[in-house]
Amino acid sequence: MYRAFLIKYGEIGLKGKNRHVFENMLKDQIKYHLDQLGEFEVIREQGRIFVSCPEEYDYEETVAELQKVFGVVGICPVVVVDSTEWETVTEAALEYVDRFYEKKDFTFKVEAKRADKRYPMTSPEMCCKLGESLLRRFESLKVDVHEPQVRVFVEVRTKSYIYSHIIPGPGGMPVGSGGKAMLLLSGGIDSPVAGYMIAKRGVALEATYFHAPPYTSERAKQKVVDLARIISAYTGPIRLNIVNFTDIQLYIYEQCPHEQLTIIMRRYMMKIAEKLALDSKCDGLVTGESIGQVASQTMKSLMATNAVCTLPVYRPLIAFDKQDIIDISEKIKTYETSILPYEDCCTIFVAKHPVTHPILSVIEKSETHLEEQIDRLMEEALSTIEVVNVG
Numbered sequence: 001m002y003r004a005f006l007i008k009y010g011e012i013g014l015k016g017k018n019r020h021v022f023e024n025m026l027k028d029q030i031k032y033h034l035d036q037l038g039e040f041e042v043i044r045e046q047g048r049i050f051v052s053c054p055e056e057y058d059y060e061e062t063v064a065e066l067q068k069v070f071g072v073v074g075i076c077p078v079v080v081v082d083s084t085e086w087e088t089v090t091e092a093a094l095e096y097v098d099r100f101y102e103k104k105d106f107t108f109k110v111e112a113k114r115a116d117k118r119y120p121m122t123s124p125e126m127c128c129k130l131g132e133s134l135l136r137r138f139e140s141l142k143v144d145v146h147e148p149q150v151r152v153f154v155e156v157r158t159k160s161y162i163y164s165h166i167i168p169g170p171g172g173m174p175v176g177s178g179g180k181a182m183l184l185l186s187g188g189i190d191s192p193v194a195g196y197m198i199a200k201r202g203v204a205l206e207a208t209y210f211h212a213p214p215y216t217s218e219r220a221k222q223k224v225v226d227l228a229r230i231i232s233a234y235t236g237p238i239r240l241n242i243v244n245f246t247d248i249q250l251y252i253y254e255q256c257p258h259e260q261l262t263i264i265m266r267r268y269m270m271k272i273a274e275k276l277a278l279d280s281k282c283d284g285l286v287t288g289e290s291i292g293q294v295a296s297q298t299m300k301s302l303m304a305t306n307a308v309c310t311l312p313v314y315r316p317l318i319a320f321d322k323q324d325i326i327d328i329s330e331k332i333k334t335y336e337t338s339i340l341p342y343e344d345c346c347t348i349f350v351a352k353h354p355v356t357h358p359i360l361s362v363i364e365k366s367e368t369h370l371e372e373q374i375d376r377l378m379e380e381a382l383s384t385i386e387v388v389n390v391g
């Protein structure tokens with residue numbers, strides 16, 4: 001029934017002189033998402049973004065796709081009137097209400113705007129006049145200017161637009177407007193959610209997964225590829241680097257005290273991820289860590305892990321409870337995949353009693369036992385990376 005959508009955006013509206021740059025990025029993101037569904041046209045006009053739909057399109061599918069575009073705050077299915085003439089606009093608004101509201105027993109308020117201040121009526125006059133016309137045509141309607149059940153929006157621009165439904169979008173900022181970061185993506189629940197959250201702030205993602213065959217299976221790897229693909233529906237394309245971590249892990253296992261394994265392993269993961277991040281011009285690393293969740297995520301452990309990086313490490317879940325993370329993972333549809341059974345290279349060599357309060361100097365001393373081979377092993381890991389592109 002609708003041939004167009006008006007897209008509302010939030011924070012972008014706060015950008016001063018750069019606003020058009022962000023609007024264009026949002027426009028491109030909307031286009032990127034809708035291109036998979038058909039020949040939609042995305043137009044930016046006078047501080048508004050409109051989506052014009054092809055002859056045949058699936059309304060539900062289109063709305064669902066728009067709800068994945070970060071930066072979109074509201075999606076308004078809109079009736080476009082090819083005129084600014086008040087009589088025509090009024091008639092179209094009456095027809096709109098008649099058509100979209102079967103029962104005319106609600107309270108309403110008209111919110112009318114004009115883009116051109118030379119329009120023969122002021123906005124309050126437009127509201128009053130249209131309110132009157134609606135009351136005259138549909139006698140069971142009532143006006144409530146404070147808490148109306150329906151707000152009838154009318155915008156007169158070069159054309160006129162009528163709408164009353166605002167479907168919530170995801171919010172955030174258009175992907176790419178905030179640069180790019182390297183996500184350490186595992187097969188668990190947390191890291192896909194962390195990636196989603198950072199991307200929601202406008203950051204494009206690249207990802208790295210540490211694989212330890214034969215201790216971790218092909219299936220565990222496939223699971224990470226699947227997770228990357230699921231979040232790429234929101235974040236856009238992701239280049240996933242799959243690092244073979246087995247030899248490094250075995251070497252640490254041979255050379256270092258077992259209760260320090262997890263911390264040392266995580267330090268090497270961060271080092272490798274940082275190298276990859278710098279190579280692909282990322283401005284930070286992203287992990288799914290949350291304070292106190294496990295031994296390797298106490299503040300002391302995080303400090304020890306963090307010490308190997310110079311790039312900032314973003315941990316969007318740092319203060320989230322597990323249940324809150326699960327709630328998001330269900331919403332973004334990663335949960336079902338995340339809970340599939342799999343082996344994680346962090347848990348395979350895990351000690352019975354891992355240190356929970358590592359002392360950096362002690363960890364660094366243990367790592368001196370790695371001096372002989374670690375550089376070569378790191379180089380080998382970096383030169384045998386498998387890349388999978390998703391999205």
Ligand code: ATP
Nearest residue numbers: 184185186188189190191208209210287288289346
């Ligand atoms: P997740 O659910 O994200 O796996 P977790 O609760 O299992 O998290 P850890 O295994 O301690 O926590 O990992 C902490 C973070 O380190 C993860 O969120 C992820 O960002 C990163 N990480 C852990 N293992 C890997 C891996 N094999 N490959 C890439 N990143 C990893």
Ligand code: MG
Nearest residue numbers: 186188344346
């Ligand atoms: Mg994990």
